[in-house]
Amino acid sequence: MDASVIVAGAGPTGLMLAGELRLAGVDVIVLDRLTERTGESRGLGFTTRTMEVFDQRGLLHRFGDMGTSNAGHFGGLPVDFGVLDSIHEAAKTVPQSDTETMLESWVRELGADVRRGHELVSLRDHGDHVEVEVRGPDGEETRLTAPFLVGCDGGRSTVRKAAGFDFPGTAATLEMYLADIKGVDLKPRLIGETFPGGMVMCGPLGNRGVTRIIVCERGTRPRRRTEPPSYPEVAAAWQRITGIDISHAEHEWVSAFGDATRLVTEYRRGRVLLAGDAAHIHLPAGGQGMNTGIQDAVNLGWKLAAVVRGTAPEALVDTYHAERYPVGERLMTNTKAQGLLFLTGEEMQPLRDVLAELIRYEEVSRHLAGMVSGLEIRYDVGPGPHPLLGLRMPHLELVGERRKTSSTELLKPARGVLLDLEDNAVLRERAAGWSDRVDIVTAEPHDVRPGTPLADTAAVLVRPDGHVAWAAPGSHHDLPMALERWFGPSRIQQS
Template sequence: MDAALDAPLDTALDAALDAEVIVVGAGPTGLMLAGELRLAGVEVIVLDRLTEPTTESRGLGFTPRTMEVFAQRGLVDRFDALGAPLETTTRGHFGGLPLDFGVFPEAHPAVVDLPQVHTETMLRGWVADLGCDPRRGHTVVGLTDTGDAVEVQIDGPDGPLTLRARYLVGCDGGRSTVRELAGFDFPGTPATLELFLADVRGCDIRPRFIGEWLPGGVAMSARIGDGIDRVVVCERDIPPQRRTAPPTFDEVAAGWQRLTGEDISQGEALWVSAFGDATRLATEYRRSRVLLAGDAAHVHLPAGGLGMNTGIQDAFNLGWKLAAVVRGQAPDTLLDTYHDERHAVGSRLLDNTRAQGLLFLGGSAMQPLRDVMGELTEHDVVHRHLAGMVSGLEIRYPMGDGDHPLLGLRMPDLELAMEEGTTTAFPLLRGGRGLVLDLAHDESVRRSARPWADRVDVVTAKPAADAGFPQADAVLVRPDGHVAWAAPGARDDLTDALARWFGPPAVPAN
C-alpha cells in the first residue's frame, strides 16, 4: 500500500462526517476518481445504484492518452494479471477517416477490443487495494449543500439513510441524478437518430472496423472475443424512440438485415443497447461542494469511444486537486481550475463528435466532404491535428505565462539517466505526487522545491541523448502528468508555480 495512505490527515476527520468525499457512480470515471483520492489518503465512499457490476461493455478500448494515464499510475500490468492482455494499435479514425497515432512516436499506442468490464474489474481491484469498496444497491434520492458539507439522502439495501461529506462528485452517467438534484444546467440538443449496439455470439460477421456506408445508413462490426462480434446499426430517417427498456435483439437483427442483407437472427445476443446523438454539456462542472465528471458532465455521440476516455481523464484531473483541498494543502480555489480546464475539453469534445457524426452518419450527401477531408488528412499538419484531437495527446491547459513548448501539455514518458540507473518519467508519477525534474543539476532548483517535499518529489536526471525532448533545465509536472512550469522560458519563479498548484509550503524556505 502506498505510503501516502499511512500519513496522518492534516485535520482529524469531523465526527459528523461519514467521509471526506462521496463519489456517486462505480463506472470507470467514479472508480478512477476514488483511486486518485485514496492514493492521497482521502476518506472516500463510492455509491452505485446497481446491486452488481454491469456486464455491458460500451467502451471497447483506450486512446493513447488514457493509456498514459494508466501507465502513470502503474496500472497497465494489472490487465495481464486479470487474463485480459492488451491489444495495441496505432490505428484510429476521425468520422471513419483513417488516422495513424504513430505521428506521436513518443506516445503509448491505443488499445482496441478490450471490453469495458475488464477496465472496471481492473479499477475495482486497484481501488480495493487502496482501501475502498463500492457500496452497491444505494440510490441517491436527495442532497443538500449546507455550506460546509454535503448531505446525501439514499435509498439503500437496509432502508433510507443520510451520509455526510465535505464534497460530492457525480460520476453517475448521462442521466445523472446528482446533476439534476444539484440544479446544474445541461443545455444542448436532443437526439435526432437512434443507433443499436449489440454483442453477438455465433454469427461470424464480416468485420467493418470503421463502419460501412450503405444506402440506408451505416453498419459497423468488429470481432471482440472468441466467436463474439460487436455490431452497431444506424438506419437513417428513423426517429429515435423514447425507451424505458433496451431494444430487443429482434429489432437489432432486423435493422442489420435491412442495411446489409445479412441475417444474424440466429445469433445469441450477450447484451443489447440503444443510444443516440444527443449532445449536451453542463454549464459548470462545479457548484460549491458538488462536482460532475464523465458523462454526468457531457453527453455526445460515442464516436471513437471518446466518452469513457474523457471521463477517466476528467477524474485524473480532478482527483489530485480535490485531495489537496480536503487535506488542507491547497485553497478551495484550486477546484476552479478543474472546471476551467476540463469544461474547455468537454466543449471541444462536443464539437469533435458532432463533426465526426456528420462525416460518419451523414449519408451520400456527405461524400464530397468525406472526399475533401480525406485529401486534407494526407497533409502532415492536418493528420497530426486530428490525431492529437481524438487521442487526447495535444490537450494543453492554461498554465500562466511562459513560452516553453511543453508548457500545459502532458509530459512524455521521457527516458531519464540518474545516478542510480535509467528510468522513464511515468514511474516517477505513480504515487500521485507532483514532480520537479532537475535536468541541469541545479542546486537552486532543488532548494526552491524543498519546502513542498511533503507533496512534490525532486529528481535530478539527464534526458537520454536521443529522447527528442525540448531543451529544458527544469520542469514541474503536476500529478496528472501535465507540465505546469518549465525553464528556460518561464516568466515566473518555480516557487510561484509550486504555490499556485500545490498550495503554501509546509516548511519555510531555507
C-alpha cells in the same frame, strides 16, 4: 463527516477518481445503485492518452495482453495515429466490464469504501459540506455527509439534476442499435461504410468469438425507452440495410443510443462537482466518452485531495472547470462533426472526399489524431515560451544517482515531481518547502534527441496528473510562484 469525498457512480470515472483520492491519502465513499457490475462490454478500449494515464499509475500490466494499434479514424475516414508522439498505441478491444473489474480491484486494495446497492436519492449543499440521502439494498434510507460530492453517475445523473446544473445542448435526432453477438460469421465492416438505407459496422471483440455490431437505419426517430431494444429489432434493421440475416445469432448484450449532445455550463456548483457522462453526453464517435471521463477524474482527484487535506486553497478546485470544460466543448464539436460524416447520406460524400485528401497531409492527420486521442490537450498553467508548458510530460528515460527510472515511473505515487536535469542545488533548495507534496528528483535524461522540447530543458515541474506546470528555461513565473499556485503555500510559510 462520514468521508472527505463522496463519489456517486462506480463506473470507470468514479472508480478512477476514488483511486486518485486514495493515492493522496483521502478517505472516499463510492456509492452505486447496482448490487453488482453489469458485465456489459459497453465502452471499448483506451485512447493513447488514457494508456499514458494508466501507465503513469502502474495499472497497464493489470489488463494483461491488450491488442493495440495506431489505426484510427475520424468520422469513418482512416487516420494514422502513428504520427503522434507517444510510446503507446491505442487499445482497441478491452471491454468496459474488464476496465471496471480492474479499477474496482485497485481501489479496494487502496482502501476505498465501495458500497454497491446504495443509491443516492437526494442531496443538500450546506455551503461547507454536502449531505446526501442514500437508499440501501434493504430499502432503508440513511444520510451521509462530506466536504465534497462528485457525480460520476452517467448521462442520466441524479447528482446533476438534484444539484440544479444546467445541461444545454441538442436532443437526439436518431436511434442506433448496438449488440454483441456470437455464432455468426460476418466480415469486418469499418465505421463509415454506408448503404442506401443507413450505416452498419462490425468487428471482433478480442479472441472470444464475439462480434460487436452497430446499426443506424436512416430515418429512424429516437424513442423514449425504459429498457433495451430486443435483439430481433436489431437483427431486422441489419437485414433491411445489408440484406444479411443474423437473426439466428446468440446475443450477449443489446443496447440503443442516440446522437444527443449536451454539456453542463459548469463542472462545479458549490460543494458538488461532475465528471464523465454526468457532465457531457455525445455520440460515441472515436470511443472518447469513457476515456474523457477517466481523464476528468485524474485532473480532479489530486486537486480535491489537496484541498480536503488543507495543503492548498479551495481555489485550486476551480481550475478543474477551467481546464476540463474546454475539453468538453472540444469533445462536443468533434463528435458532432464525425456524426455528420458517417451518419448522413450521399449528400455528404463530396465533403468526405475532400477530407480524405486532406488527411494525406501529416499535419492534418496529426491534428485530427491529437483531437480524438486527447494528446492535443494543453492547460493554461501560466505564461512562457517553453513548448511543454500545459502539455502532458512526455515519457523520458532517466539515469538517477542510484538507479534508472523514467518520468512515467516517478508519477506512480500521484504526487508532484520537480525534475532537476542539471543537478542545480539552488533550485532544489528553493523547492524544499514543498517536499512534503512534491518529489524533488535529480537525474540525467537518457537519449534526448536534439530539437525536441526536452533537449535544452534544465528543470520541469510536473503536476500529479502528468501535466507540466513550470519549466526552465522558459516559464515567466518563478519556481516558488508555480509551486504555490499548484501545491499551496510552502510548509515553511505555513509554520
